[in-house]
Amino acid sequence: MxxxxxxxxSHARVSAQKKRMAECQRLNVCPLCWENLEEWHNAPVIKKGKFWVITENDYPYKGSLHHYLAIYKEHISSIAELKKGASEELFSLFSRFCAEKKIEGASILLRFGEMDYTGASISHLHAHIISGASKKKIENSVKFPDSFIISVLGYKTPE
Ligand SMILES: [Zn+2]
Structure with a gap:
């Protein structure tokens, strides 16, 4: 494989994350593979499907109230490698999870393929579900763009 x-x-955001990633690189261990997750991920598994597990992100984005990850159990990097039924399960798990957690609105981020194009820090396929404050709650305090949770989607094409 x-x-x-x-x-x-270069895509790591915080020092604890950098430290862990450097150790994984040194040992050639994927921190998100199912067999390594317990050792290399701090947050416990909250939900487990046939293809995916849901856990909290150990390094949530600044300003997020909810930042969970759905991690594919097998080591794949592309959505083209998903097994039949896996994409349906992902949305079904997220949907049930949000209902249980009473998350009224969130964003899903799924980077895949070559990390040179995505800003991903780990090649193992995982999806983020992210939610912060309501617009009402922050209104009249911070304005765009500082009012938004910022995430990397890739590198800009030069203008
Ligand atoms: Zn992996």
Whole structure:
């Protein structure tokens, strides 16, 4: 199974994350593979499906109230490698999870493929579900763009 590159150090956001990623790179261990998750991910698994597990992000985006990850159990990097039924399960798990957590609105972010194009820090396929404050709650305090949770979607094409 092709497992390289596992991590992209330049996409790490916080120092604890950088430290863990460097250790994974050194040991050639994927921190998100199901067999390694308990050792390399702090937050416990909250929901477990046939293909995916849901857990909290150990390094939530600044300003998020909810930041969970759905991690594919097998080591794949592309949506083209998803097994039949896996995409349906992802949305079904997220949907039930949001209902249980009473999350009224959120964003899903799924980076895939070459990390050079996505800003992903780990090549193992995982989806983010992110939600912060309501517009009402922050109104009259911070304005756009500082009022938004910012995430990397990739590198800008030069203008
Ligand atoms: Zn993996």
């Amino acid at each position: 092709k497992k390289k590159p596992l991590v992209e150090m």
